[in-house]
Amino acid sequence: MSLPTDHPPLPLFHRDLGGTGAPPVVLLHGLLGSSRNWQTVGRDLAASRRVFALDLRNHGQSPHDPDVSYPALAADVAAWLDAQGLGPAEFVGHSMGGKVAMLIACREPARVARLVVVDIAPKDYDWPAHRAEFQAMNALDLASLASRAQAEAQFEALVPDWAMRKFLTTNLDRAPGGGWRWVVNLATLTAGLAAIEGNALADSDRFDGPTLFLAGGNSGYIMPADHDLIRGHFPNARIETIAGSGHNPHIEARAAFVAAVDRRP
Secondary structure (H helix, E strand, C coil), X not given: CCCCCCCCCCCCCEEECCCCCCCCEEEECCCCCCHHHHHHHHHHHCCCCCEEEECCCCCCCCXXXXXXXXXXXXXXXXXXXXXXXXXXXXXEEECHHHHHHHHHHHHCXXXXXXXEEECCCCCCCCCHHHHHHHXXXXXXXXXXXXXXXXXXXXXXXXXXXXHHHHHHHCCEEECCCCCEEECCCHHHHHHCHHHHHCCCCCCCCCCCCCEEEEXXXXXXXXXXXXXHHHHHHCCCEEEEEECCXXXXXXXXXXXXXXXXXXXXX
16 A cells, blocks of 8 residues: 555655765654754764654645645655655654654555654544643734743643643744744644544554654553554564653653664664
8 A cells, every 4th residue: 555646745844964874864743843853863863874854744844735634744755755866764753753654654665764653653642732732822812922931921821831831832933024923834733633633544554664662651652552553553663661751752861762763673
């Protein structure tokens, strides 16, 4: 099974984080993230390989589009690989980006030299916290907003976690005519949240190549009960836990994360 062709791909923005060697590494961010989230750890990884970080559609500097489906996101990444003339790559995908990477690996395995999935499993999710975060973002009055700090303060009633409030404001940018704007396609992502939380894979999807799942020890996105499900799609998967980390081990436990990615079985 290959990626469907009825999703016109969008040209994705990317950051070249340096390094040399093959296969290259392609980093895919999570929901409401961007390639900026990978800059520090990406340069660590570039010590031994060529590293690229992408902005997925409706995020960062990439184009916006109403289609938030995983086949559409995966088709964008496949088209980007072709445009760059890149052969098989190592994919490191976090959360939503991990679901995109899983789908590419299963549907077009010749593109994937190795798969690293960061704190997400091939299943449906229903996280009330996501809805609260989107509610807070949509309630923000951009016309009267004076600063990111003010936005953080207004988020506090719905988003109790300080780090998450700070993360949400990374999606605010100065508008060309003054004031503030959302960098992400907030309306489309809000409408498509259920699809984004859903499972990207069909029951028959399978990737037999080398695969590593990294779970945050304090996260809850990958539970022991998910291990059999993971190995049903990825029979050669290693599943490791990064102790002391939440949902973002590439940020919260960078040294341990880089060591785990660098480690080969």
